[in-house]
Amino acid sequence: MRKVVSSGQPTIKEIAKRLNISVSTVSRALHDHHSIGLRTKARVQQLAAELGYERNQTAIFFQQGKTFTIGILLPELSEAFFSSAISGIEDTAYSNNYTVLLGQSHDDEAREKQIIQSFKQHRVDGCIVSIGKNTRNYDHFEMLRQAKIPVVFFDRIPDLPNIHAVSCNLESGTVQAVDFLLKKGHRCIGMINGPEQLVASKERAAGYIRALGKHRLKYDPELIVNADLTAAGTAAAMQHLLKLKRKVTAVVTFNDYVAMDAVQYALKQKLEINKDITFVSYANTPVSSYTAFPPAASVEQFPYEQGQAATNMLLDILNGTLALNDYQQRIMESQLVLHT
Amino acid sequence: MRKVVSSGQPTIKEIAKRLNISVSTVSRALHDHHSIGLRTKARVQQLAAELGYERNQTAIFFQQGKTFTIGILLPELSEAFFSSAISGIEDTAYSNNYTVLLGQSHDDEAREKQIIQSFKQHRVDGCIVSIGKNTRNYDHFEMLRQAKIPVVFFDRIPDLPNIHAVSCNLESGTVQAVDFLLKKGHRCIGMINGPEQLVASKERAAGYIRALGKHRLKYDPELIVNADLTAAGTAAAMQHLLKLKRKVTAVVTFNDYVAMDAVQYALKQKLEINKDITFVSYANTPVSSYTAFPPAASVEQFPYEQGQAATNMLLDILNGTLALNDYQQRIMESQLVLHT
DNA sequence: GTTAACCACGCAAGCGTTTGCGTAATTGGC
DNA sequence: GCCAATTACGCAAACGCTTGCGTGGTTAAC
Structure with missing residues (x-):
């Protein structure tokens, strides 16, 4: 048989041989099994400590299937x-x-x-x-x-x-976010959402619509745009929103990165943040509070x-x-x- | 023997039994060993695919000791x-x-x-x-x-x-940083360093001292303060630096978080960032560019x-x-x- | 004194895989 | 037609550990 590179690690077999007892006894002694005499237990445990014995987890994983x-x-x-x-x-x-x-x-x-x-x-x-x-x-x-x-x-x-x-529950968080904007007087609120198939996107959209419903406002599908979360995609989304007839004064963005990209775009368009346009986002960065133009509020997701x-x-x-x-x-x- | 919960996963033993060959043949067939006939190889590999056979890595880990x-x-x-x-x-x-x-x-x-x-x-x-x-x-x-x-x-x-x-090589990066500040005219440059025993701290200090030496400026030990990287520790360090007789006009901070904390402290003292005081830091956050008062420069550590x-x-x-x-x-x- | 209970330990199987060696059967060279 | 090489496979050990069961020996109960 090929001699596998012995890692030098002592095994229970080693201990058994040195103490002239069987491996099963050693195994049980190390597990504090009741059927092992106190003297034997002590001898085993001491020798194990001396040798720096450590159970081979890979063997146990294999044997236990866990x-x-x-x-x-x-x-x-x-x-x-x-x-x-x-x-x-x-x-x-x-x-x-x-x-x-x-x-x-x-x-x-x-x-x-x-x-x-x-x-x-x-x-x-x-x-x-x-x-x-x-x-x-x-x-x-x-x-x-x-x-x-x-x-x-x-x-x-x-x-x-x-x-x-x-x-x-992004839906309820979104409701809170849109509520917040509505209470601040915004009436035309855009949303830069994520890819359509994500549940997270669906929830955001649902929350948006529900918040409008609560305030008996009608929902314009043009205001929600699905983007791909890249800087370019966000810019395109912003362009779309700012081109609309009704003037968008607030935007809910999919996350902080999208928010920051959107802010960049808005600044390029000479818009004043928090005046011409307000952003609300979903928190995913701990340093957003240090940001130059942080969103006015954000939905914390813990x-x-x-x-x-x-x-x-x-x-x-x-x-x-x-x-x-x-x-x-x-x-x-x-x-x-x-x-x- | 206790019947171990069979995960239902097929084993090479299974395949061997079904094909009426030995496990070693199956093992070798799956490894494309040269000593196995083409017909046998094909039969084994096909059955393995049918059964959705997957090697049990835990067994291999155990057996190979790797x-x-x-x-x-x-x-x-x-x-x-x-x-x-x-x-x-x-x-x-x-x-x-x-x-x-x-x-x-x-x-x-x-x-x-x-x-x-x-x-x-x-x-x-x-x-x-x-x-x-x-x-x-x-x-x-x-x-x-x-x-x-x-x-x-x-x-x-x-x-x-x-x-x-x-x-x-934080030393050379630090030299670059201090060089940069010296070239901008700063003559009294503080450093908020990390815990003394860290190599990273020693390197920063060494770089600081070397940069001064290059410009034939003498080094004042008061200007380097070891802090614990907490907001409170940073505030204390800033307090120390700002109390010194010679007016500190620039500070090299241990990292971006320390920099942001230091900025906060400076703002509280009614100092104008990048005018009264300039910060240079070591980059460790991707969003520092979005920060309200980013450090004037930072040492990228990749x-x-x-x-x-x-x-x-x-x-x-x-x-x-x-x-x-x-x-x-x-x-x-x-x-x-x-x-x- | 017989039976039962318990204590302390050993035996050996089994987890799935790899691999050195042994061994038939086939082939090729001369 | 004989020996050697090659092909194609099987045997069994080994990796380290756990655990059901078996077995002597001691103790206690009636």
């Missing part, structure tokens, strides 16, 4: 919103003795599929995922379902039946807490507290925060 | 600098078929030690770590060294001999590229291209970027 690992797949790790979420996920996973495998899709569907594949091969116990902007096909998640690997979707959740999900909630839901499934097919959608409340 | 996993330990996942770095690390790990285990220390030494322990138990092939602000004891890294688990330190590197490390470089160095060690005891310090050039 890895105490969760895969987390996000579109972009460097975005503030997601990195806060990761922080929340890692914190609660850590305190439950789980570790975190990481992958970023860069909004690329093929890469998303590959990472899910890799997670599956790594036999993760479960996944937390926020899908990419361009993902249209959900076969990879169907695979996970068949493999009985639980998935909790989070923030960017796909439009699928029977899923576990944690997200923010990414850290969302990450915690998603992880807790996943852990509940893994513990058996929550049944795998008891699909839950945890919807957290968003909150409008004024900056002026 | 996990194709690297642990990455950072102080704070939600900080822009680190999340960019993660992005770089994940990208290059991914394209080399490695996956990433994540941990954040929150600058807590005990937690840092626990995470390293967990990484070790998970039998990661190597680690990339940026140490916490408060870490004084390096026993956990000594453990890794003894276990022959390679570690590449990155950005916040400990003051230890014989380590692999990737960092930015976190994404640093992450890539650290990962590449680690992979070189794992591949055997670079010897484990051939300690390398890769120092990347920082670059002063003007914002005005």
Whole structure:
């Protein structure tokens, strides 16, 4: 047999040999099993300490068919919103003795599929995922379902039946945002929304429409424009809004980055921020308060807490507290925060 | 024997039984081994596809004593600098078929030690770590060294001999920064530095002193103050600098967050930014350009590229291209970027 | 004194995969 | 037609650990 490179790490076999007892006794002694004599336990535990013994987790993972690992797949790790979420996920996973495998899709569907594949091969116990902007096909998640690997979707959740999900109630947050603008006297409010297929976009639009309804105002579809979240797309959207006959005096933007791009565009058009035009956004950067022209208000989405909630839901499934097919959608409340 | 919950995943044993051949043949067929007949190969591969066979990585990890996993330990996942770095690390790990285990220390030494322990138990092939602000004891890294688990330190590197490390040449960047201020006519330049024991702090101080030396100016130790990077600490540091007899007209701050805190303090003292006082900082947030009072210039540290470089160095060690005891310090050039 | 209970430990299987070696059967060279 | 090389596969061990079951030996109960 090929002599595998021994990492030098002592094994229970080693301990057993040195103490002239069987490996099973060593194993049980280390687990404080009741059927092992106190003397033996002590001897084993002392020798283990001396040798610096450490259980080989890979062996246990393999033997138990469980890895105490969760895969987390996000579109972009460097975005503030997601990195806060990761922080929340890692914190609660850590305190439950789980570790975190990481992958970023860069909004690329093929890469998303590959990472899910890799997670599956790594036999993760479960996944937390926020899908990419361009993902249209959900076969990879169907695979996970068949493999009985639980998935909790989070923030960017796909439009699928029977899923576990944690997200923010953007509809109500949007209602608050539009309410705020209406109360400040704005009557022609534009919205730069995200890609149409995202639930997040649908919710924003729904909130917008509901807020108008509450105030018995009629809704003009021209005022909501779906953009692609790039600077160019935002500029195009702004151009569209500013060309309309009714003068747009306020804009709700999909997120802070879009807001900042929109502000740039408005400034180029010689518009005065907060006078000619007011912006309200959805918070996803911690430094927006330091920004030159911050949005007048923004809808806080609590990414850290969302990450915690998603992880807790996943852990509940893994513990058996929550049944795998008891699909839950945890919807957290968003909150409008004024900056002026 | 206890019947382990079969995940329903097909194994090579399954395939072997169905085809009436041995598992070794199946294994070799799936690896395209030359000693397997074409017909057999085809039959195996087809059945594997039909059954949706997927190798059990945990078994392979265990058997090979290698996990194709690297642990990455950072102080704070939600900080822009680190999340960019993660992005770089994940990208290059991914394209080399490695996956990433994540941990954040929150600058807590005990937690840092626990995470390293967990990484070790998970039998990661190597680690990339940026140490916490408060870490004084390096026993956990000594453990890794003894276990022959390679570690590449990155950005916040400990003051230890014989380590692999990737960092930015903050000294030269600082020279550029101070040069820039001197050329703009500033003669009394303060520096809000980080905790003394950090190499990053020492480099900044050294650069500051070297720049003054280049211009034949004498160095006043009062002008460099070590702070703890909190808002309160920064305020105290600013207070100290502004109380000095010689009027400080420019300040080099440890990072953008410190800069923003310092700006806040200066504003409270009714100072006019970029007139009464000018700030230069070290870039670690992508949105500093949107900030109301951005630093006049900042030293870019290229976190994404640093992450890539650290990962590449680690992979070189794992591949055997670079010897484990051939300690390398890769120092990347920082670059002063003007914002005005 | 017999039975039952319990204590302390060993045996061995099994998790899924890889791989060195052994061994038939086939082929080719002369 | 004989030996060697090649082809095509099987055997079994090994990775480290857990755990159901078996087995002596001691103690307690009636």
